[in-house]
Amino acid sequence: MRIDTTDIGRKTALYMLLAILTILFLMPYMWMLGSAFKPRSELFTYVFPVSWKTFIPLEPTLRNFSRLLNELGFMRNIFNSLLLAASTVTGSILVCGMTAFVLAMIEFPGRRLLYLLIMFTMMVPFEARMIPTFLVVQGLGLSNTFTALYLPWLADAFLIFLFTNHFSEIPSDLYHAAVIDGCPHRKVFWRIMLPNIVPALISGGLIKFFIAWDAYVWPLIILRSDKWQVIGVAIANLFTDQSIEWELIFAGSLLSTVPIIILFFFLQKYYIAGMMSGGVKE
Amino acid sequence: MARIQYKPGKKDAELLLTILLYMVPTMILIGVFQLLPIVKAFEYSFFKINLMSGAKTFVGFRNYISAWNDARFINSLVTTVRYFLMRVPLQVLSGFFLALLIFRPKRWTGPMRTIFLLPVITSMVVITAILGLMMHPTNGLFNAVLDILHIPPLEYLTNPDQALESIVFITVWKNSGLTMLFFLAGMVAISPTLYEAATIDGASSFQKHWYVTLPMLKKTFAFVVITTTIRSFQVFGPILLTTAGGPADATRVVVMHIYDNAFVYNQMGYASALSVVLAVILIAVSLLQIRGSRMKKGGM
Structure with missing residues (x-):
């Protein structure tokens, strides 16, 4: 040149x-x-x-951090957020993985209808369902519980879409061979299919982790006590108090951001792959 | 070989059990937490509901008529559309521009991509809080930077004429990296031979992008515009956190109005009716996307 x-x-x-x-x-x-x-x-x-x-x-x-963790209960908020993220990630991978396996690999009457029904839920995002979802969860007697924090977020059309696409790429010969060898259908999923889509599971899990860690509006409206409150709401409370304790907002934000950045630093190729393969959600 | 087949009547109880066992959890969760609320919203929209007393009175279409006559609701629709008109072009263009910048692998593309994605993965509350503080009129970093450049200070979220623009800035800053990813996915799919042919024809790099990149990304543009549109109509978190709809209703978008009616004015039935209106708008936009992608497929 x-x-x-x-x-x-x-x-x-x-x-x-x-x-x-x-x-x-x-x-x-x-x-x-x-x-x-x-x-x-x-x-x-x-x-x-x-x-x-x-x-x-x-x-x-380090006083800002010690005040947050010792006096303002941030330890509990961080623990709750970690628990919420762990429950959401494992639960949704399990539930969505099982469904995606059936939808991608087994032909049965009503398969297309169920798939379309699941995909339809993507059209009505949380913000439009916020009020009725709140009323339904309250009607079930779940408001103010940890269950209410994660249970509505387990079945996720985007994860099902992602996993179904990856299961579809596995040749069905593999399934037929397993059946001929005498492997029962319910075990084909665990033994043969799930290990084949591990990268997609990491992508989906990571995306779910970020969404769970980002929880703000839902815990704000469904929880009335501090017991299960998450870090997003704790930071938001510092911010909306209109206080001049900005140093606490900065320290809290840093505490919330560091784990996310570390996780992203090591797993970013999975995140990018998951988002690029037709990511529709944030 | 095709999928494993299950035919009703065929004596394969184990396969049927597997299908049920693996489908039922999802279907229950989706039914209870996603489909039931949609049905319930429709039902509640015909009632006046008092959460405190638990009273529920049938009011027919009155909630919808009230919505039509609710100047603040109409205003919130206008505000949402204004937000959408500012955010979509800004986010789509900045995402496209960032993608163009790092599309060809160089030594610095990896780190730059990571930097552009940081706001995407950082939680919305943190981004809003930090940028919100940066926008503080007297103690914020933005005005301090403007001061160096000899630009008069702005009032950002505290001024009705600047508040919605400030929210646009926060959300575009957070999400342009995500739009970049979608464009990168589209660009990777463009065959390099097209660029080689353009080079042989003596095209400048601007001409290459104008005549090759842009036309090849039509589908990606359509996808990005529609998804950003949907996200614009559901904007809520950053507004609840900073202005809660103010000042002077300048940032009162549709979801903010729904939230206030539900949790501040205790009008659950009315809030449900407004949710139905929002859902109908969002479903219409989604159907537009599905129709658009079908047409593209048919045309190719």
Whole structure:
């Protein structure tokens, strides 16, 4: 390749653009990271004018974290969110995996109808069902329970869609061979089919984990006590209190974001694959 | 070989048991938590419901007539449409632009892709809280940055003329990485020979994108526009968290109005009627998408 001045100019412009985009996307994270370790006095002093002191604590402190965890009950919120995410991920992989297996690999009367019925639920998102779902869950006597947090989210049309697509790619010869060898149908799923779609299971599980960790509106309306309250609502409460304890909001946000970023860092190719294969949900 | 067959009457109890065992949990959960609420919303929309006393009175179509006459509801529809008109083009264009930027593998595409995806995976509450603080008129980082650039400060979420735009900014900033992923999926599917042919014909890189990338991504554009449209009509979380519909109803979108009627004004029946209206709008948009993708398939 010939290197001339226009080429260098174009390269410079490109790198400038990348730098601006990086700042635009990372600035909130840098502000959060630095401010989480600042005492409040420092937080408001160094915003105007912007300098490195805006982002780096001069006297770093862990007090914000200790206040959140020891005095404000964040330990419980984090534990609840982890439990919610674990229940949602395992439950939904199991339930949706079983259904996807049957829909993809077994022909029976009504199969298409059931598939369409499941896919129909994607058309009416949670926000449009919020009020009646609240009333139904309350009618079942489940409001204010942990069950109400995860049970409505287990059967997920997107996961069923994702898993069905992956099961469909497995040659059915494999199934027929297993049956001839005397493997009962219900065990074909566990022994042969499930191990074949592990990457899709990780994709689906990860997507479900992020959604469960992000829970906010549903726990807010269905829980009345703090016992099972999740981290999203806890941070939202700090924020909507209109208090000036910004350092707590930053520290809480950091606590909530770090596990997500670590998980994403190691498993991002599964997340990307899952979303790219026709992801419809967030 | 085709799928395993189950025919009724065929004596294969084990297969039938497997089908039932593996289908029933999903069907119960979907029935109770997704289909039943849709039916119930329809039913409740004809009642006046008081949650405190448990009283339920049949009122016929009165909730729907009230909705038609509810200036705040009509206004919330207008606000939602305004939000949709700002968000969809912004998010689609920025997602497309980010995808173009990292579509060809270079040393920096991996890290940049990760950076663009960070807001997508970070929880909505955290993003809204941090950006909300950045938008604080006196102590926020945005005005501090504007100050360096000698641009007068803005009032963001506290000003009725800037609040909805601020919400658009928050949601587009969070979701443009996701739109980028959909475009990347479309771009990967474009055959490289098309670009080679364009290079031989002497096309500039702009011409290549104009004559090859854009036409080949028609389907992706349609998909992205429709899904972003649906998401625009269900926007709620960031608004509940920051302005709760204010100031002066500037950010009162449809779902915000439904929420207030249900949980603040204790009008569950009326809120159900509004939910039915929203569901009908969303189903109509979805059907448009299905029709669109069918037509594309037929045409190819």
